[in-house]
Amino acid sequence: MKITLLTIGKTEDKYLIEGIDIYFKRLKHYIPFKITEIPELKNTKSLSKEQQKSREAELIFKNIQSTDHVILLDENGKEFSSKDFSVYLNKKMVGGQQHLVFIIGGPYGFSDEVYSRSNDKISLSQMTFSHQMIRLFFAEQLYRAYTILKGEPYHHD
Template sequence: MKIVLLTVGKTEDAYIKDGIEKFVKRLKHYTKLEIVDLPELKNTKALTQEQQKTKEAELILKKLSTTDHVVLLDEKGMEFSSVQFADYIDKKAIGSTQSLVFIIGGPYGFDATVYQRANAQLALSRMTFSHQMVRLFFVEQLYRAFSIIKGEPYHHQ
């Protein structure tokens, strides 16, 4: 199973990039992870929030195939413990999921068309984090999930 993290915008802070790279490198032992950064919109001051979400949706939807299992990282999504998230990943890997795509949207969330395309929504927390921090938290949790699946000592209960 291939896992894709699709994001709107790039990670700018070096310490966050370093953290992401650390976990991406570790994940290579378990799965193929591809991080796709979509370009941030230009001249957004002339656009409403809804117009920005619509334009971001166009970019997001172009990157998806009909066979992708799409999970939006969204504050209104289902909440898992790390063990429950590992179980979710494991079930997708055992099942017929070929490509599992997690999406981090722009600053205003997702357009209705992206919600309609999604198979699920996942909240990393009920707290709000910057989009850059969410990337790091997500790849760490993905690594943790695989270490749980493999019974390795990274995760402690």
């Protein structure tokens, strides 16, 4: 199984880039993992929120395959403990899933078409975080999940 984190826009803050890089390197030990950044839309002032979501959807669809298992990182998604998230990932591996694509949407979330295409929705918290911070939090939780699965001492109960 391989995992992709698909994001709208780039991570700009140096401290976040450094943190993401730390977990990106650590994850390579456990699973093929990549981050794909879709450029932010330009000249959006004349676009409605729905138009922006629709244009972002077009870009998202260009980066996923019909066989991908698509998981949206969404405020209304299912919440997991770190252990439960590791169980979720393990079920996907054991179930023969080849490619998980986790998606962080743009500032207004996802279009109805993206919601329709998704297989799951996960929320990392009931709190709201910047899209850039979510990338770091997700990478850390993914790393934590794999250390839990391997019985390594990173996670403490």
